[in-house]
Amino acid sequence: ALGHHLDDAAESFFMNLIYNGQMRALSPKYRAGNGLIVIRPLIQMRERQLRAFAEDNDLQAIGDEACPSMRFDVKMPYARAEMKTMLKGMEEKYPDIFTSINAAFSNISDESFFDPKRFSL
Secondary structure: OOOOOHHHHHHHHHHHHHHHOOOOOOOOEEEOOOOOEEEOOOOOOOHHHHHHHHHHOOOOOOOHHHOHHHOOOOOOOHHHHHHHHHHHHHHHHOOOHHHHHHHHOOOOOHHHOOOHHHOOO
């Protein structure tokens, strides 16, 4: 089980869109290359909700320093930091954006994309 949350999924989606040209997000459940089933049980929770729960209940949490994408000794996570900033600005302008992003991850219209394999003709 991995601790990714909705903020991670949104950041990853926009990183893939902007830097990789892919419409891709974090799946709540998938089979890894070695056959292991990986789940993300917190994927629909906001980061701030999880932080508040941990603080309210005096739970120790592993900080960003343990996250592979935040390994500052390997590389600075500029792209993720940029996405966090971008999404924060979007949320200020559109307060329900994370509700919409969460809904969109479950409401995909394949026929509206340019990939001919997805056209429903």
